[in-house]
Structures are given as structure tokens and as C-alpha cells.
Amino acid sequence: MEVQAGVEKETVKERLTEILALCERDRSRLIPILQSVQDAFGYLPREAILEVASYLGMTDVQVYGVASFYNLFRFTPLGKHPIQMCMGTACHVVGGGLVLEALERVLDIEVGGITEDGELSLDRVACIGCCGLAPVMVIGKKIYPKMTPTKVDEALVNLKIETKEAARD
Numbered sequence: 826m827e828v829q830a831g832v833e834k835e836t837v838k839e840r841l842t843e844i845l846a847l848c849e850r851d852r853s854r855l856i857p858i859l860q861s862v863q864d865a866f867g868y869l870p871r872e873a874i875l876e877v878a879s880y881l882g883m884t885d886v887q888v889y890g891v892a893s894f895y896n897l898f899r900f901t902p903l904g905k906h907p908i909q910m911c912m913g914t915a916c917h918v919v920g921g922g923l924v925l926e927a928l929e930r931v932l933d934i935e936v937g938g939i940t941e942d943g944e945l946s947l948d949r950v951a952c953i954g955c956c957g958l959a960p961v962m963v964i965g966k967k968i969y970p971k972m973t974p975t976k977v978d979e980a981l982v983n984l985k986i987e988t989k990e991a992a993r994d
């Protein structure tokens with residue numbers, strides 16, 4: 826998925842019109858509609874929740890209530906470097922939760938949040954298919970295998986260095 830910072834209100838409206846034109850006006854389609862919206866923006870902007878609610882004849886509170894029930898939806902933009910901590914069973918049983926706690930502490934954000942500078946966002950995800958490397962963290966497209974809470978600082982420092990080097994090239 827393409828990483829997107831917060832999007833302009835007008836852009837949201839235009840894209841939503843295109844998305845909703847392809848969606849059946851049926852409340853039972855709410856989840857797939859929200860998935861399409863999140864695929865387009867990287868998160869569910871407030872304006873999008875209002876538009877989807879109006880399209881389906883629901884209240885924004887109802888739409889938000891459904892969306893917030895599922896871990897897969899986020900309500901803030903993704904950071905430039907989205908961090909995903911796998912919380913599938915294999916990762917969970919070997920300490921994925923402790924790594925996630927360490928990430929929250931070091932970044933000073935909660936799951937679903939974004940750092941103040943917009944650089945990093947944090948999400949928990951279901952199995953990403955490399956259980957043999959558990960617990961697994963992903964930053965952007967890079968996989969960090971066999972994570973521990975003590976490896977979190979090192980991974981973030983390396984990311985900073987790599988980002989600086991990439992900017993120089």
C-alpha cells in the first residue's frame with residue numbers, strides 16, 4: 826500500500842466520489858467500502874467516514890463504531906515509515922506483545938498513532954506469513970526478524986541512518 830500523509834479535504838471528496846461510484850449502496854457492504862477507502866488513503870479520514878455514512882444512510886457514529894471494532898482500520902494517516910508489529914499467533918507466543926509495548930514506549934505513541942514529526946506510525950497486524958522468523962516487525966517493506974524489546978532502539982537508529990543515506994544519494 827502506498828504511504829500517504831494526511832490528505833486534503835477536497836482530494837478526499839474527489840477520490841471518495843470515485844470509490845463510492847463503484848460500490849453498491851448497501852449497508853452490508855460497509856466493511857469492503859471502508860477497506861477501499863483505507864486502501865486509497867492509508868487510513869479513514871474523518872471526511873470519509875461522514876461521506877460513507879451519508880452514502881449508506883447511516884450515522885457517522887454507526888460507521889465509526891463498526892470501523893473501530895476492527896483492528897485493521899486506522900483513523901490517523903500513516904507515517905512516512907509505517908511500522909507494523911505482527912501479532913499473529915506465532916509472533917504473539919514468542920513475545921510480540923513485549924516488542925509492541927517497547928515500540929509504544931520508545932516512539933511515545935499508541936498502536937494506530939503517528940509520531941509528531943509524521944515520520945513513524947505504529948500498527949499491529951495479523952500473520953504476515955513468515956512465522957519462522959517470529960516475532961516479526963516490518964518497517965516499510967523491510968522485515969526485522971526475531972525481534973526483542975532490546976532490539977527496538979537499534980532498529981530505529983539504523984532506520985534513521987538508512988533514511989539519511991538514501992536522502993543523500
Ligand code: FES
Nearest residue numbers: 911913916952955
Ligand atoms: S504470526 Fe507473525 S509472521 Fe506469522
